[in-house]
Amino acid sequence: MRRHPHVLLAAAACACVLSTLTFGRSTSAGASTPAEGCLNQWLFNGVWRVKVTRVDPMMDGTQQVGWQVTEVWRNGSSQEVAPGDSLQQPQSLELDDDSKISSGDTSAGSGSYTTMTTHEFVQSSQFSYVQLFRAPAGFDFTKKPKVVDISFDAATLPLHKAQPQFTTAHPNFRFRLDCTASGAVANAAGGSSALPGKEGCMNQWMSNGIWKRATAVAKDTNGDPNAPQVGWAVTEEWMNETGQTLSPYNMGVLDQQLILASGDAWSGSQSAGSQMSGQKLAFNTFAPGASLTYAQLFRPSVINTADAPSQLIVAFDAKSVNQRPNVPHFTSNPPNYRINLTCNK
Numbered sequence: 001m002r003r004h005p006h007v008l009l010a011a012a013a014c015a016c017v018l019s020t021l022t023f024g025r026s027t028s029a030g031a032s033t034p035a036e037g038c039l040n041q042w043l044f045n046g047v048w049r050v051k052v053t054r055v056d057p058m059m060d061g062t063q064q065v066g067w068q069v070t071e072v073w074r075n076g077s078s079q080e081v082a083p084g085d086s087l088q089q090p091q092s093l094e095l096d097d098d099s100k101i102s103s104g105d106t107s108a109g110s111g112s113y114t115t116m117t118t119h120e121f122v123q124s125s126q127f128s129y130v131q132l133f134r135a136p137a138g139f140d141f142t143k144k145p146k147v148v149d150i151s152f153d154a155a156t157l158p159l160h161k162a163q164p165q166f167t168t169a170h171p172n173f174r175f176r177l178d179c180t181a182s183g184a185v186a187n188a189a190g191g192s193s194a195l196p197g198k199e200g201c202m203n204q205w206m207s208n209g210i211w212k213r214a215t216a217v218a219k220d221t222n223g224d225p226n227a228p229q230v231g232w233a234v235t236e237e238w239m240n241e242t243g244q245t246l247s248p249y250n251m252g253v254l255d256q257q258l259i260l261a262s263g264d265a266w267s268g269s270q271s272a273g274s275q276m277s278g279q280k281l282a283f284n285t286f287a288p289g290a291s292l293t294y295a296q297l298f299r300p301s302v303i304n305t306a307d308a309p310s311q312l313i314v315a316f317d318a319k320s321v322n323q324r325p326n327v328p329h330f331t332s333n334p335p336n337y338r339i340n341l342t343c344n345k
Contacts, residue, residue, distance in 0.1 A: 032154065034172035041181035045152075046167025047086050049074040052175040055145050058132055064141050066101065066108075066134035067093060069148055073129075075121035077164035080255055080315075084117035085163045087153035093133040094147035106134040115301045120267035122257045122315060123195040127264050129302070148175040195313060197336030201343035208316065209331030210251060212239040215339050217309055220297055222273075231266070231274070231299035232258060232309050238293075240286035242328040249282040252321040252330070258298040259311035271299040312339040 037043045042051045051072050058066035069091075075081055090104035090113060103109040112132040119127050131148075135141070151172040157165060200206045202215045213236055220231040234256075240246050256268035256278070268278045277297040284292050298309075314337040322329045 032170050032172060034149065034151070034174040035168070035170050036174045036176065038176050038179035038181040041175070042187060043173045043175075044076055045171035045173070047075070047077045047081065047164045047171075048083065049076040050150060050173055052148050052177075053128075055148075055177055057141075058134060066106075066132065066139075067145055069093065069131045069133065069145075071116075071129060071131060071148075071150075072126060073116065073119075073121070074126045075123060078123055079164055080120060080122050081164050082118055082120050085160070086166075087157050087160075088117050089151045089153060091131055091133075092149040092151075093145050094149065095143040096146045097143050099143065101133040101135055103131055103133060105136070106132075108132045108134045118270075120255060120269055121265065122255065122267070122313060125195075125257055125259070125265035125313075128262065146177050148177065149173070150175070195315060195336060195338075196334045197313065197315075197338040198332060198334075199338045199340065201340050201345045204339075204345040206337055206339075207241060207332070208335035208337070210240070210242055210246070210321075210328050210335070211248070211253070211316075212241050213237060213314070213337065215312060215341070217312075217341050219305075220299065229303065229305050231271075231297055231303060233295040233297055234258065234309075234312055235293065235295050236281070237291060238281060238286075239291040240288060243288045244328055245288065246286050246328070247283060248286075251327070252316040252318060252335070253282060254315040254317055256296055256315075257313040258309050259313065260304075260307040261310045262304075262307050264307065265313075266298040266300050268296055268298060271297075271301070273297050274299050309341045311341055313337070314339070 035043045035045065039052055039054070042049050052069060053072060054070045056068050057064045058068045073083070090102050090110070092103070093101045095101070103113040109132045112130060116129050116131070121127065149172070152166070154166055154171045157163065198206055198208065202217065205212050205214055216235040218233050218235065219229045220233040221227045222230050238248070258266045260266070269275050274297040277295060280294045281292065281296070286292065316330065316335045318330045318333070318335050321327065
């Protein structure tokens with residue numbers, strides 16, 4: 001569970017752009033010169049490591065209605081963050097006649113844009129998604145995409161001091177679609193190291209001096225075994241191994257992340273249903289030695305059921321807990337857990 005809500009401007013931005021952005025010729029978003037790259041090339045601005053992997057026609061049956069751009073994002077900072085925290089702006093698809101389509105021009109585009117801006121990333125976690133650019137009625141599809149622009153409100157971000165800050169004067173990204181990167185050029189750019197943690201398997205008790213836990217995983221069908229899968233349910237058993245009565249919310253438990261085989265990550269705060277499941281743990285009062293078994297839900301806005309869970313990450317705010325007097329302190333550094341969901345003990 002995330003302890004401090006991020007600054008989320010995505011909803012307001014989407015409502016605004018639907019009424020103010022129109023299809024036509026305009027200058028690139030953002031005041032600064034963007035960093036430029038090609039397809040399959042990572043670009044990094046100190047917070048976000050991003051690449052565009054492909055552009056395909058967006059179809060409505062047999063009729064083309066726009067384009068869809070597949071992107072991969074990674075959190076390159078050392079704290080949990082969503083693109084909305086970095087004041088991401090609506091994306092722009094530039095065509096070969098220099099005209100543009102904004103992700104905010106239609107509800108389809110703004111919906112996919114909101115999926116990204118609200119996605120929670122822990123340190124180094126990854127998320128792949130498809131940004132939709134639906135063209136206006138009667139559009140001439142002989143005009144082909146040539147550039148994807150991804151921009152941020154870099155001038156305003158310093159006012160939000162709790163959020164990770166860009167480390168470059170050129171935080172916006174401009175991806176050319178007429179070239180494809182490979183080798184060292186494709187893999188260049190920085191980013192943070194993976195969130196460190198104690199490694200274990202499912203059904204293995206692990207300890208950090210305050211919380212012990214074990215894990216199992218199953219498909220989440222919202223309580224109906226015949227219903228479509230909406231996510232994954234990770235059954236967890238937690239135990240208070242201290243001599244004091246505690247609640248996880250007040251003792252350092254942060255958001256959980258489910259890592260999939262593709263490398264993409266889902267947050268335990270991604271939806272209302274997953275947040276409610278997390279509250280069963282966060283606000284539970286544990287007497288000394290008491291335990292709780294509950295199912296942590298992970299429900300993304302879009303699910304690929306073939307992309308199976310491979311790892312669960314549970315993070316703790318060790319710094320704040322260990323600085324407090326008269327409470328138990330973590331005995332392992334770091335106290336985080338990385339549970340391999342492909343092994344069982």
